[in-house]
Amino acid sequence: MTLTQVSSWKSFGGTLSVHDHESGLLGCTMRFAVYVPPQAKDGPVPVLWYLSGLTCTWANVMEKGGIQEHAARHGLMIIAPDTSPRGEDVPNDEAYDLGQGAGFYLTATQDPWAKNYKMDPYITDELPDLIAANFPAADMSRQGIFGHSMGGHGALTLHLKHPDTYKSCSAFSPITSPARVPWGEKAFTAYLGAPSIAWEQYDATELVKERPSKALLLIDTGTADNFLEPQLKPEIFIKACEKDGQRLDYRLREGYGHDYYFIATFMDEHIAHHAKALKA
Structure with a gap:
């Protein structure tokens, strides 16, 4: 599995690099970023995956999230994948919330999306294999995952x-019940077809009813988020966690929106949350 390095910068004593590779799973060239903290020179470090939201790429969190400073302090490697397959031969849609940039981290079953849109096994299988083969400092036995909105x-x-793989989890402004909101209804109908049990397998509110994890979930959402009521509806997920025994720290942050000013403000707390769990 060959990587092509696109760029590299020294940052907070570590290295941020961007790479391309040919994805056999997605049938296109994919790009992702890796931040390797300075502690990696002394041995393997935990791996933390960051999944971005609609319209985003690896660049959003690395350029605007302030993530490297906190990852360097806690000694975590950060992996930032893309949000969908890309390329001229990959199906797309003119809308921002479907097609390229809007993969929803699922495996599509409907044409024309089914050939390329297989983002969940890309994140859980193909890309981790690539990381393990090319970044010897990545301790794949200690992985966490977090993201923003769609991510x-x-x-x-x-x-x-996959609670045994991702031992820690947090989120900024997540879509916690996509089967019940316009973003998810549109994407799920296009990618998965009519409402069915397949929808439930990509809906956190339904999943937590079936299989609550032992981890403490940390979630931050801003009270001034324009998408809070129409798309995020946190109260549905909070009630499901309370009923089914999922430990949850869900914090509504007064006056914050759905943006990277918000994410950067509380990034340190999320990185600390993962570091505590992954270094326990």
């Missing part, structure tokens, strides 16, 4: 499905 949805669902 928060991805982080929660992948953690709940």
Whole structure:
């Protein structure tokens, strides 16, 4: 599995690098970023995956999230994948919330999406194999996952499905019940077809009813988030966690929105949350 390095910078004593590779699973060239902290020179370090939201790429969190400083302090490697398959031959849609940039971290079963849109096994299998083969400092026995908005949805669902792989989980402004909100209804109908049990397998609220994890989930959402009521609806997920025994620290942050000013403000607390769990 060959990587092509696109760029590299020294940052907070570590290294941020961007790489391309040919994905046999997705049938296209994929790009991702890796931050290797300074502690990696002394041996393997825990791995923390960050999944971005609609329209985003690896660049959003690495350029605007302030993540490297905190990862360097706690000694965590950060992996930032893309949010969908990309390329001229990959199906797309003119809308921002479907197609390229909007993979929803699922495996599509409907045409024309099914050939390329297989983002959950890309995140859980293909890309981790690539990381393990090319970054010897990555301790794949200690992995956590978090994300923003659509990426928060991805982080929660992948953690709940793979709690032994992703030992820690958090999210900023996640879509916690996509089967019940316009973003999710649109994407799920296109990618998965009519409402069915397949929808439930990509809905954190439904998953937590079936299989609550032992981890403490940390979630931050801003009270001034324009998407809070129409798309996020945190109260549905909070009630499900309370009923089914999922430990949850869900914090509503007064006056914050759905943006990277908000994410950067509380990034240190999320990195500390993962460091505590992964270094226990």
